[in-house]
Amino acid sequence: MTDLVIIGGGPAGMSAAIAAYECGIRDILILERDEHLGGILQQCIHNGFGLHKFSEELTGPEYAYRYEKRVIELGIPYKLGTMVLDITKDKVITATNAEDGVFQINAKAIILAMGCRERAKGALNIAGSRPAGIYSAGTAQKFVNMKGYMPGRDVVILGSGDIGLIMARRMTLEGAKVHAVCELMPYSSGLARNIEQCLNDFSIPLKTSHTVTEIHGKERLTGVTIARVDENRKPIPETSEFIPCDTLLLSVGLIPENELSRSMGVDLSGITSGATVDQDRQTSIEGVFACGNVLHVHDLVDFVSEEAEIAGKAAAEYINGMVETTVNIPIKTDGKIRYTVPQVITKSKDVTVFFRVSDVYKNVKITVKSGDDVIVSKKKVRVAPGEMESIKLRASDIEKRKELIFSLEVV
Amino acid sequence: MYDVLIIGAGVIGGMVARTLAKYDLKICILEKENDVAMGATKANSAIVHAGFDAKEGSLKARLNIKGSAMMESVCKELGVKYKNNGSLVIGFNDDDRATIEELKKRGDKGGVPALRVLEKDELLTLEPNLSRNVTCALYAPSGAIVCPYKLTVAAIGNAMDNGAELICNFPVTDIEKIDGGFMVKSGEKSVSSRYVINCAGLFSDKIAAMVGDESFSVHPRRGEYILLDKECGGILNHTVFRTPSKMGKGILVSPTVDGNLLLGPTSVDIEDKDDKTTTAEGFQKIIKEANENVNGLDIRKTITSFCGLRAVGSTGDFIINSPVPHFINAAGIESPGLSASPAIAMYIESLLRESGLMLNEKSDYEPTRPAMHRFREASIQEKNEIIKKDRAYGKIVCRCETVTEGEILEAIRRNPKPRDLDGVKRRTRAQMGRCQGGFCGPYIVELLAREQNIPFEDVTKSGGNSYINLGKTKEAAKND
């Protein structure tokens, strides 16, 4: 029996492990499928990480190294190259690696920290041929940054997620020509700073309300047809334009990797594609916690680390038998607030609730209500789906409430 | 000089090669692409039809029923998954019912076993996710599913293990009659053989014309498909066809042997034999009709969409004959070609025998090809046994489909050896899951480069100019 098994050794897993260790848990095991700790950060060689946590701008590998160093200093055990194949409801983990073969571990508590993956081209059903030269932005990032190869020279990017923007700059700096970034929505899902320093710096056009309608080329990609879309996101044929290119990168969204969670019976949210959790990031299965991008996709790794600390601490309390559920307050949202994390509060203590809005709104008031009582309200000049928001609730705000409703109104 | 040259490494060429490999013959398969199973074999409905579709007395009908009956044992010998899931032709109105009655009569006459017409209640008990608007269905318990490219890889691998040769990237450009046989050319290269079998699919009319047979033509019919995630695979157990009408055969919905759900195909006659493009109209048609047949399909769970070209012959039937001595056509092999393939191979064997080829059985012929290791499906004990022998089986490369490095290396080292990423995908399912190779693709490129001893940037997606990478970093910046 192992006290705490953490599935995933990326920023969430390492941060959760350190937090649990600092709460006195020593019997910890991190299982990481890659050959290194740090997860996807190792290929995110750009800077911009760590401003919240360390008050300095770090690159992805540097940010990962801060945690890796700590994991090693504390002597927290981890296994690399280890893939978890199955987890049961009773917390029996089956995993495999080349050293140990297939093995099973009974865990007292589990933290799910598997991260997310990119939405693949298949899901888009783009018409045309199926040549080489179409990659998700993250795959291209791996080729360029980890392997040292250029997946293409003349590039069009579909989707303006941050990885796509970062790759536009990265490939440009390595000598490729990025012809355009097409975004289906009327606004970018990427950070404003990335549009500035990754596109504008290099005069790369961002075409909002545009999509790729056809793929051309038999063996290697020879070009794409792009078109403007109407307000229902349907392409307008008269606006079609052919762009010759040898590469199409897709940056069209991230999906939490919850296959293990699903098969073990953790309740998942249809909106986040992650587990539904309480303020401790505990899932519907007692002693099973989730944090980081497997729970919901974050904009900043700093927030992943913070969330993982909450889960790590809570897992430690669970292992030490300090479980006490005092209340049961579901958090509901109106249509304009897309989701909150957590989705339920089970303890009367101060809680920061994270949420995303479902569209771009200007001059809004965000209100947390219980019945007719307004508990907190907050004004914002602009909110967008790409930017996670948060509201802090005090223990005294929560007590004796039946439910909390998060709503947004344009004022 | 070979005894038999087979032009085309699709399911027909593969089955013919395997059937002939038991005899003491020097056999070679010529393929224009970088891998086997690259034409219609790669992209079709993956169904072993019960055999009530084709007109009575046609070669299609005869060979379908015979081939379907052989398929399970062929798959067993070749270590390929075969699932006898049964099929349903569903009807929505009186016209459909009349057609279904007719199909049943035809099938009964032809010897299709145990056909039955189901009424609505029984039908919905059998498949609760069918549309509530169904009125009846033709139930064929003998219908089955198989993976056509894995079957072909296994058939050709088995033929090669028994001595047959395979030459890829050999598009036949000319055939010359020479003393005692033919010289088959591809540009400057040539091979000669006593007998030639034309299994060139869409291009079989061109091959036949090279020996002066212009009695038929083959044209491409586009069939587009959408493949859904395994999460959706459990919606149906049976293969569900729409009742054929003047509008065509309609969109089918079928589980695959690997647990996905396949929707399609469209059916559009086109001109270009290389045009495997999908279309927005095609997607719309598939989605609309599939939703008419089955409830609860989630198109957002699409893994991939693709297009196959059926080789439609001008005669309306399979064209299997010998237009000139020592040259045999197996042309116009459209649906139910996959189902009929083992029987087509036997038929060709008989034609060869009739034309005087000596068929002496080899003493060391090995009919079975052990199945690939399938880590995902093995028990923990089995998994550990194989990891003990080779630790590469403990390392998962493809997370989505749980494929190990061991399985990928096994596929790369085994006949017929894949040279490109798609070849590895078809053999192992690595890159075939939800992330479509996003995570494991770069590592598989590395394994392919290492095993073939070629540079990383020379690895292709599917041969030719389909390079995955176009050079190294740090070079463009220097050159510009």
Added chain:
Amino acid sequence: MDRKLTCIVCPLGCSMVAEVENGKVLSVSGNTCPRGKAYAESECINPQRVVTSTVRCQDGSMLSVKTDRAIPKEKMAECMEIIASARPQLPIFVGDVIIKDVFGSDIIATQNRS
């Protein structure tokens, strides 16, 4: 003359306006913090960027690197060329200087490689 800017200092990405007259920044508005103001001033007069990239090590593996401070924006391409020619020896630790003084900045390793 007013110049519109998007701050790149932190993920907030404030929209700012800088009032520029004769190569001098007279005022900055829209910033949330002093670093935003400093960025706007620098961006109008002498725009600077941190460059992150990779170098190919002696063993052929790729190592991530960065300029340890921002360099003039127009020197980015030249900086990439200099980085491209480096072939450092292993082992390398986070923070090791790979190339000294590239436009006033050192190129340092952001990864360990042994």
